[in-house]
Amino acid sequence: MKARAFAYARPRTLDDAHAAFAAAEGDASYISGGQSLVPALAMRLQAPQVLVDLAGIEALRGVRLEGDWLRIGALTRHADALTDPLIRAHAPLLSAAAPFVAHPAIRNRGTLGGSVALADPASEFPAMMLAMGAEMEIFGPEGLRRVPADDYFQDLYQTAIVPGEILVALHVPVVGPRRCWAFDELARRRGDYAMVGGGILAERDGGRIGALRIAFFSVGPTPMRARAAEAVLTGRVPDADAIADAQRALDADIDPLDDEEVPAPMRRHLARVLLGRLVRKLEIA
Amino acid sequence: MNMMASGLVPLNLTVNGAPVGRMVAPRTTLADFLRTELELTATHVGCEMGACGACLVLLDGAPVHSCLVFAVQLEGAQVETVEGLVARGAIAGLQSAFHERNALQCGFCTPGMLVNAHALLERGGVPDRAEIRDALSGNYCRCTGYEAIVDAIEAAARAAQGSGR
Ligand SMILES: Cc1cc2nc3c(=O)[nH]c(=O)nc-3n(C[C@H](O)[C@H](O)[C@H](O)COP(=O)(O)OP(=O)(O)OC[C@H]3O[C@@H](n4cnc5c(N)ncnc54)[C@H](O)[C@@H]3O)c2cc1C
Numbered sequence A: 001m002k003a004r005a006f007a008y009a010r011p012r013t014l015d016d017a018h019a020a021f022a023a024a025e026g027d028a029s030y031i032s033g034g035q036s037l038v039p040a041l042a043m044r045l046q047a048p049q050v051l052v053d054l055a056g057i058e059a060l061r062g063v064r065l066e067g068d069w070l071r072i073g074a075l076t077r078h079a080d081a082l083t084d085p086l087i088r089a090h091a092p093l094l095s096a097a098a099p100f101v102a103h104p105a106i107r108n109r110g111t112l113g114g115s116v117a118l119a120d121p122a123s124e125f126p127a128m129m130l131a132m133g134a135e136m137e138i139f140g141p142e143g144l145r146r147v148p149a150d151d152y153f154q155d156l157y158q159t160a161i162v163p164g165e166i167l168v169a170l171h172v173p174v175v176g177p178r179r180c181w182a183f184d185e186l187a188r189r190r191g192d193y194a195m196v197g198g199g200i201l202a203e204r205d206g207g208r209i210g211a212l213r214i215a216f217f218s219v220g221p222t223p224m225r226a227r228a229a230e231a232v233l234t235g236r237v238p239d240a241d242a243i244a245d246a247q248r249a250l251d252a253d254i255d256p257l258d259d260e261e262v263p264a265p266m267r268r269h270l271a272r273v274l275l276g277r278l279v280r281k282l283e284i285a
Numbered sequence B: 001m002n003m004m005a006s007g008l009v010p011l012n013l014t015v016n017g018a019p020v021g022r023m024v025a026p027r028t029t030l031a032d033f034l035r036t037e038l039e040l041t042a043t044h045v046g047c048e049m050g051a052c053g054a055c056l057v058l059l060d061g062a063p064v065h066s067c068l069v070f071a072v073q074l075e076g077a078q079v080e081t082v083e084g085l086v087a088r089g090a091i092a093g094l095q096s097a098f099h100e101r102n103a104l105q106c107g108f109c110t111p112g113m114l115v116n117a118h119a120l121l122e123r124g125g126v127p128d129r130a131e132i133r134d135a136l137s138g139n140y141c142r143c144t145g146y147e148a149i150v151d152a153i154e155a156a157a158r159a160a161q162g163s164g165r
């Protein structure tokens, strides 16, 4: 399995990358870490004329604090989510999710931007963008714009990015001292895509759950926010009753695909189990 | 139309410590570049989709799948293959532990296992068996059942520790 022949460009700026993409008249692909794209090219699911490598663009690099937001450049690697002190301190859900993303060698190469641009509904990081209330910075024809995660994920592999646009950075609201979080997933084997997974970011409110965001993955065509479960849990002490109520509410939040390996009712059941585990993991006290 | 001709592209990088300059077709993976262009055939190619781990090499010091990287992406990069690790004696301990513990049968997976095990031991200390299994979670072996491989890596880590490395 080999990729079809293509021309290769390695621009230094966003403008040049955009121009290279445009010159190919709809027959180009951007490449970041390549950990999803290269297999797709090898299997000829895609066969672009031009590959535009984003690796040389400085604007896509770096992790830094900007006021109350953490800016994570799109080219930041999965492995950095485990080690970068700013990500560990201010976006702990990403650090918690990272060990579950593929295998160590893939994490050395895959990028957070690539994962969020691809928006695989079974992927960990896109769902965590939703749980964290992140904003995606996108370079388009009118320059840079920021799209909140709630508006960014639109349908299966469909995001607010239109072809030719570039995901520049992920902006994550920094976690304050009253925040707590939980991440978990259920997979058949280590490193496999999860049957279901999710994360919670919550405010502590004197032993009760304050404002919170819950996001699941592998439970529908996009990463999904569990708004009904959020509403049930807000203001509650996270006891067995609260968890049972939230588990009932969760049914309305998710839309699992019916596939042969994991039928939809099983995914619904696993999502309930996972929600219980996540809430119990929250350090609300 | 195309902003560049889809011919060969000049590529300069360092492989096993030596500078390499070639013209390459953009669709050539690093795995194919190493094997066919440089005749470094220790790096094996199994699935060509990141699933089996036979093709692992060190790229700027970190293990990556050479089947999931195009050579043209590596201008200025440092690549080290199993041949390089052997030549500089970096995996002598692992090699003898694999030998002593019978940690291979057909040997197809072994180069990838060695690259990954080397990266794991570079972190220092003696990893526990769960850590070893986790590190190898992307490496398939169709022969051994992994037990002997985990034994060998654990033994090599202990030996390195004992010798004060
Ligand atoms: C064996 C294996 C197991 C895996 N397991 C998991 C897993 O468990 N969980 C998981 O989440 N992922 C998994 N992955 C996917 C992996 O994490 C990828 O790294 C990731 O999904 C894509 O990131 P990338 O940087 O490699 O993107 P690429 O492969 O380079 O690109 C992916 C797509 O996004 C586009 N793109 C990339 N960057 C940008 C950008 N900045 N702006 C606009 N478009 C862009 C590309 O054109 C392409 O369409 C696995 C991959 C393999 C091979």
Ligand code: FES
Pocket (backbone or CB within 6 Å): B044, B045, B046, B047, B048, B049, B050, B051, B052, B053, B054, B055, B056, B065, B066, B067, B068
């Ligand atoms: S050949 Fe690269 S992982 Fe199988």
Ligand code: FES
Pocket (backbone or CB within 6 Å): B103, B104, B105, B106, B107, B108, B109, B110, B140, B141, B142, B143, B144
């Ligand atoms: S020894 Fe044969 S595949 Fe591992």
